[in-house]
Amino acid sequence: MRLIRAALAAAGAPEDLMQCLEVTGKEAGSALMGATDHVVAIGGSGTVRRAHESESNVLVHASVADRFRALCAEHGARVCDAQETERVRKVLWPDGKRLDRHLVGRTAAEIAMEAGIITRLERTMAVAARVDTCRVVVNQSTMTNTGGFSTGVPFTTVLADGSWGGCGMSGNITWSHLLNYAAVSRPIPERRSDPRPLFGRHRDPALSGDVA
Template sequence: MSVANTVSDVVARARAAQAEFESFDQAAIDNAVCALAWVVMEPGRNRLLAEQAVADTGLGSVDDKVLKNYRKTLGLLRDLKEARTVGVIAEYPELGLTEIARPVGVVGAVTPSTNPVATPTNNVINAVKAGNAVILAPSPKGEATGNRLVEYFRAALKQVGVPEDLVQKLPSPVNREATRELMSQVDLVVATGSQNNIRAAYSSGTPAVGVGQGNVAVIVDETVDCSLAAEKIVASKCFDHATSCSSENSVIVVDAAYDRFCEALVNHGAVILDPVEKQILQDTMWVNGSLNPSILARSAAEIADIAGLDRVDSDNSILVVLESGTGPEYPFSGEKLSPVLTLYRTPDFDAACEQVQTIYGYQGAGHSVGLHSNDAERAVKIGLKLPTCRVIVNQAHCFAAGGSFDNGLPFSLSMGCGTWGGNSVSDNVNYRHYLNIVRIVRPIPINEPFEEDLLADYWNQYGK
């Protein structure tokens, strides 16, 4: 059977299941959402899936994935608990408007090897909450994990009386041709992962939500407690061996805080490499201009061992290199997908912003900027000046950018980066992106202004 026909069969089953699911009310949909969430939150399954994810992909930490799978799903469940996605969801009598939620149909979700459980779980739950069917296209490395995850999802749906074919994955082996074919046949593509997949999603001819590249830069200024800032940055950077696109990649420290911050980094488990060690690490991490797969999402100690650096042991959680340049000739200025942090020193806050601008001119525009500061106005200045969709203030970045219990962002593993990052969305991808909204429009009293009500100031200044 051809790839097109194979994919067509999967899509046809999804459409049949989704058509049946459209008759379910909000309570039944929410029950299905809880069943899907418990698949990953249940401790035994969660650990089994995390262990398989690391075994299959070689990326990340089992214990950290267990925590990530649980907290990301718990947070998503909290976000969705009161959300209405069936029938009338809002009324605005003064405008004569009524909003009705409708599903988009069949969603194709392209997911990365870095998060082969947490990301597809987020996609599936959001899609089902919105009344859709969803077909997963995992990365080849994460496919075996995806098979097990989907088996669990389907069993959970069956248990609560929901059509199993509401959740499927592409038949094995998943490859680029099948993924591209899926993109062309579904009603919506949600793509997370490599920029090649994102570009393919946007050029598929199907409406798409794709997200941008990481390479997060963080500013540390002179007003902050350097020990607290360093503690948060190290905890974030080493979590799951930096598989997250929200992990800090560069920290730009103003001169007045630089020495204190470096000391704090070391106190919290960082090793700051000297120039010779930096070159050894660079030669290990990049081969012919590309990141060496053997160091991706490995612990700092493992990377140091591969590189032959003998100053690092299991107590050291991240490696730090000092940098002044940006661009392809300075590979540490880009995304590293490893617990390796690049440190820049700048004279002041304005120069730090300029350094972030330069970094994002190379890689990472649109995603987010971190700020550790006690000057509230500086976050606003960043939001007004830099190409970023999020300014994360005084938080561990990889825990905060995708939603946290102590900030107001939706829980997500897919961060829209706006036009700066080549995306159609600038917020955290959430259930609303999986819905069509119908608006019933009724007549209201006429509200037509006179010209002078709107143009008087302009006329007074420039004339008619």
């Protein structure tokens, strides 16, 4: 170590680019990894696990914390409240000391489901709402797209992908889509909406405010 630090100094580089702890032990190693920007860990599984734990946090200055949380939520992140945070903490560290190795490397959504924060149904509905697709298949073969007795999907050989794919219809095209329907219109009691709540400020200058 002394030779390496001397060589760094001779080359005009900071000697502290190379350092070594003067003490040993898990506590010292964890403290060192917790103070670094990046960790490349080698050694036993316990050392590597502690390294992963130390680099799983994002430090945000208090002055921008609210803005940071708002941007996270805006981009689809789940911002946990105090109770949810405690549930995540308990599922990750069941005994309060050791990280559950079965959750290492798992996605945020999987950990949230383990903690009971989101359900599989909520996750499925979130995916369906964000993806431009006419069908989200859950725990089934994609062959169910053409119909199945246990899927609620009508049998067909023609699949339509809606306006996302440039089609006039979406879903499974069946015989019902090939029928012609005749609408019978009879007089009914007239019911007109009051246009003032909808268009009042556009028609009456006194209600227009700052609208020209």
